[in-house]
Amino acid sequence: MSLFEAAESQNRRGAQPLAARMRPLTLEEFVGQQHFLGEGKLLSRLLKADRLGSVIFYGPPGTGKTTLARLLATASRSRFEQLNAVTSGVKELREVLAAARERLSTSGRKTLLFVDEIHRFNKSQQDVLLPDVEDGIVILVGATTQNPFFALNSALVSRSRIFEFKPLADDEIKRLLRRALTDEHRGLGSEVVHLHDDALDFLSATSDGDARRALAALEVGVLSSDERPLEFTRELAAESMQRKAIEYDATGDAHYDAASALIKSIRGSDPDAALYWLARMLEAGEDVRFLSRRIVIAASEDIGNADPQALPLAVAARLLTGSRARRSTPNSVAV
Numbered sequence: 001m002s003l004f005e006a007a008e009s010q011n012r013r014g015a016q017p018l019a020a021r022m023r024p025l026t027l028e029e030f031v032g033q034q035h036f037l038g039e040g041k042l043l044s045r046l047l048k049a050d051r052l053g054s055v056i057f058y059g060p061p062g063t064g065k066t067t068l069a070r071l072l073a074t075a076s077r078s079r080f081e082q083l084n085a086v087t088s089g090v091k092e093l094r095e096v097l098a099a100a101r102e103r104l105s106t107s108g109r110k111t112l113l114f115v116d117e118i119h120r121f122n123k124s125q126q127d128v129l130l131p132d133v134e135d136g137i138v139i140l141v142g143a144t145t146q147n148p149f150f151a152l153n154s155a156l157v158s159r160s161r162i163f164e165f166k167p168l169a170d171d172e173i174k175r176l177l178r179r180a181l182t183d184e185h186r187g188l189g190s191e192v193v194h195l196h197d198d199a200l201d202f203l204s205a206t207s208d209g210d211a212r213r214a215l216a217a218l219e220v221g222v223l224s225s226d227e228r229p230l231e232f233t234r235e236l237a238a239e240s241m242q243r244k245a246i247e248y249d250a251t252g253d254a255h256y257d258a259a260s261a262l263i264k265s266i267r268g269s270d271p272d273a274a275l276y277w278l279a280r281m282l283e284a285g286e287d288v289r290f291l292s293r294r295i296v297i298a299a300s301e302d303i304g305n306a307d308p309q310a311l312p313l314a315v316a317a318r319l320l321t322g323s324r325a326r327r328s329t330p331n332s333v334a335v
Helices: 005-015 042-048 065-075 090-107 123-134 154-158 170-182 197-206 211-223 234-241 253-267 271-283 288-306 310-328
Strands: 055-058 079-084 111-116 138-144 161-164 193-195 230-232
Touching (some): 042 161, 055 065, 065 079, 065 111, 079 090, 090 111, 090 123, 090 138, 123 138, 123 154, 170 193, 170 197, 170 211, 197 211, 197 234, 211 230, 211 234, 230 234, 253 271, 271 288
Parallel strands (some): 055 138, 055 161, 079 111, 111 138
């Protein structure tokens, strides 16, 4: 232990963003995910029975996956170890597993191993986990934003329980924002801030259920303003939030879900919905040639003889987008 550890810890806390400082310290403080963490739900029953096994947390960012993993380690009286699959390899993984085996043998204390972005582990790295997960040497908590049934080995999935995290509801985001404004030790309670109701509504609605994003916008708005007491208006909230992020993965579930929604909107004769999904995919950077191919398929298979002009029009648009793509990327091959 360093002689100056207390001061060093205080300096690190001072550099942390608001979302990190406001992490709940107990399960009672945790907000959201009551469909599996509420009273009488599966995860609560596992903790109560001291039978917490390996789990996979699957869901969008900012919903509490890392925070809940830390709280589970405390609740299960386990040592918390964390690895990031992006930066860690088999060597680091084997070292943690060996230390966990030694700890369990000598002191009987369990180890909760939290692997962030676990889908970034390749097959051989995931296979390294299997024996120790199966024997109960470690309690594995893997976090991923990708569908684990596609992104992870079936052997690892079969040995784990899958808990899907949902985006936080607006009321839950509001509760976290109010808590941050009243907490004097970890939050912004030392600042004199009057958060307008319409600003609170705006922050909760535009954060898309991401607590980290909402708290970051609140912190930016408060700390970047010299006025005290501060009137936190909707205009200030909009400036602090900036552009709304689009959740999209060109090769993952979001890609196929959005394409399916576009086709179903066309099939259901809903032009507003079709334009929405088309604009969403274009804004997220989807390849226009993929979209034009899907529209040609829809014109042929779904519209058909209901409008004989739909297919020639879609094909003409397809040829136009293909020629533009070739001019913009000379080395690309039209498909």
